[in-house]
Amino acid sequence: MKISVIGCGYLGAVHAASMAELGHDVVGIDIDEAKIAALSEGRAPFFEPGLPEILQSALASGRLTFSTDFAAVGGATVHFVAVGTPQKPGEYAADLTYVNAAVDALVPHLKDGDLVVGKSTVPVGTAAALSARIYANNQTASLAWNPEFLREGFAVKDTISPDRLVYGVPAGETGERASALLDEVYAAALQNDTPRVVTDFATAELVKVAANAFLATKISFINAMAEIAEVSGADVTSLADAIGYDARIGRRFLNAGVGFGGGCLPKDIRAFSARAEELGRGESVAFLKEVDAINLRRRQRVVDLVKEELGGQVYKKKVAVLGLAFKPDSDDIRDSPALDVAVQLHGLGAEVVATDPEAIENSRKRHPQLLFTDNIDTAVNRADAIVVLTEWKQFRELDPVALAEKVDNPLIIDGRNCLDPGRWRTAGWTYRGMGRP
Numbered sequence: 236m237k238i239s240v241i242g243c244g245y246l247g248a249v250h251a252a253s254m255a256e257l258g259h260d261v262v263g264i265d266i267d268e269a270k271i272a273a274l275s276e277g278r279a280p281f282f283e284p285g286l287p288e289i290l291q292s293a294l295a296s297g298r299l300t301f302s303t304d305f306a307a308v309g310g311a312t313v314h315f316v317a318v319g320t321p322q323k324p325g326e327y328a329a330d331l332t333y334v335n336a337a338v339d340a341l342v343p344h345l346k347d348g349d350l351v352v353g354k355s356t357v358p359v360g361t362a363a364a365l366s367a368r369i370y371a372n373n374q375t376a377s378l379a380w381n382p383e384f385l386r387e388g389f390a391v392k393d394t395i396s397p398d399r400l401v402y403g404v405p406a407g408e409t410g411e412r413a414s415a416l417l418d419e420v421y422a423a424a425l426q427n428d429t430p431r432v433v434t435d436f437a438t439a440e441l442v443k444v445a446a447n448a449f450l451a452t453k454i455s456f457i458n459a460m461a462e463i464a465e466v467s468g469a470d471v472t473s474l475a476d477a478i479g480y481d482a483r484i485g486r487r488f489l490n491a492g493v494g495f496g497g498g499c500l501p502k503d504i505r506a507f508s509a510r511a512e513e514l515g516r517g518e519s520v521a522f523l524k525e526v527d528a529i530n531l532r533r534r535q536r537v538v539d540l541v542k543e544e545l546g547g548q549v550y551k552k553k554v555a556v557l558g559l560a561f562k563p564d565s566d567d568i569r570d571s572p573a574l575d576v577a578v579q580l581h582g583l584g585a586e587v588v589a590t591d592p593e594a595i596e597n598s599r600k601r602h603p604q605l606l607f608t609d610n611i612d613t614a615v616n617r618a619d620a621i622v623v624l625t626e627w628k629q630f631r632e633l634d635p636v637a638l639a640e641k642v643d644n645p646l647i648i649d650g651r652n653c654l655d656p657g658r659w660r661t662a663g664w665t666y667r668g669m670g671r672p
């Protein structure tokens with residue numbers, strides 16, 4: 236297939252490279268010249284395991300090109316829209332400026348019979364409006380909504396071998412043609428029996444936000460249990476193991492800790508609330524406000540634990556922060572609980588020294604007031620407290636015995652419940668986890 240991908244951020248860059256890897260001819264479009272220059276040289280503008288490799292092999296094969304010029308989409312039949320839908324400043328709702336601009340820029344280049352495929356996460360009702368916009372300009376082009384479920388850190392695998400495909404298409408012949416084109420795009424996944432749900436626009440749009448809302452709720456549920464565990468002496472990790480054995484519940488996404496962050500879950504639950512209110516059904520997802528509130532309280536809990544263990548205040552205390560990214564195997568710091576906690580501790584007068592295997596550069600740009608080091612030993616040297624906030628393998632494997640020699644005060648706050656309390660305590664540390672005795 237000849238494919239264009241509009242927007243070469245996280246979603247678009249991975250999608251473009253993965254589609255070329257599958258044998259399609261792909262052009263990626265973005266208005267950011269620096270991003271296009273990097274991608275054209277085979278450099279990923281963000282850290283994503285496996286992406287540089289497929290980017291370089293696809294570029295070498297000649298099947299993948301990048302451009303800042305929309306006219307370059309002219310050779311393609313299927314056009315994916317993969318631009319961002321961030322939270323509006325000062326509001327809960329999603330900002331659709333980029334989606335609307337992408338479709339407006341694309342429309343003049345559409346040929347008869349072309350298919351535009353929305354991938355961005357949008358409020359329900361967006362696809363119907365965009366479809367009308369496309370139809371007003373070209374009555375033979377059509378739209379499908381094909382949400383993306385990739386996880387950062389596993390983005391290439393999730394794109395090439397998704398766990399399901401969802402097509403939102405119009406009724407009748409137009410929809411059948413759209414489905415047939417998408418089947419060609421995803422032929423490899425379909426050959427491997429990937430489940431495929433063909434539905435209408437509204438359902439496809441809602442599937443995406445419902446999935447993220449469910450995941451966020453699952454995390455906040457276990458974090459709420461952590462809060463109860465903290466006042467009753469229970470251990471939320473054992474609790475999660477025990478309820479997780481029930482296949483109807485499942486153990487995944489039941490890790491209590493400093494909570495969820497990133498460019499998706501937090502803004503998606505807020506945009507969902509805003510859209511539900513617009514539709515007159517705010518009460519149906521009112522619980523998402525609680526989900527958000529529980530999540531944000533966990534950041535405060537970590538700060539409070541550090542304070543409590545340091546005798547009530549952190550002023551002039553050296554705090555080593557291990558982890559800045561919103562999750563391991565990522566350099567993404569959007570709404571990162573880890574970075575938020577580091578900033579809060581700094582604001583309280585602590586001498587924060589932060590480290591992360593990949594996210595220092597992004598963190599420094601956003602918060603130049605913090606001290607960063609790429610060396611764990613330097614970070615923990617003479618520290619009064621160590622706070623683990625992103626469960627990178629490097630931090631999970633730290634040796635408590637060796638580390639005890641380097642710090643002034645053997646205090647470890649495990650904001651991700653990723654360490655073995657027994658091992659740390661045996662080595663002489665005060666260990667505090669989240670929702671653990």
Ligand code: UGA
Pocket residue numbers: 356383384385386387388447450454487488489490491492493494495496497498499500561562
């Ligand atoms: C999320 C969804 O998992 C993807 O399916 C979706 O496609 C994507 O958003 C998106 O909308 O584009 P992602 O943002 O990469 O993916 O991150 P997750 O793996 O979902 O983790 C989100 C946050 O939850 C992280 O901060 C993570 O540390 C936290 N988390 C996760 C927990 O605190 N506990 C858990 O048990 C699991």
